[in-house]
Amino acid sequence: MISLNACIGSIAAICTTLAFVPQVIKSWRTRDLSGISLPMYTIFTLGVILWLVYGLLIGDWPVIIANAVTAVLASVVLLLKLKSIARC
Template identity: 50%
Template sequence: MIGTIAGVLTTLSFVPQVIKVLQTKDTKAISLGMYLMSVIGIFLWMAHGYVMGDMALLIANLITFCLALVILIAKLKYK
């Protein structure tokens, strides 16, 4: 139960940033290095969830990966 709540909160924490970036196209204050490392780290957690057969870990990180990737792509696009 605690892991599910943590996964939902961690995943949803990216939504406001994605909305703001897509609306304003302003990524000046976003660290490219931080988002690059985050996307790689989230991908690795997703892979770990797959290998371990942990669907909750896999799904939460798949959604988080997609959200973080949107921000990373916007950072590179709107540089």
């Protein structure tokens, strides 16, 4: 049986990861990233990558999976933002 801690951690991981999906879809479709803060997304993406490393170090699968997926999603938005800046 799954522990309460693991259950709460897994639900939290799913919620925070899914929260990025609409932003990635909107950014991908519209290519309008004017409302996206480059410093915020840079720091956030770095933080997510560090959480991923932390999850790997402690072997916590909800942390690992959620942050791996979130790192990919945040990186997509960050790369789109960088491309939009480069075009200016």
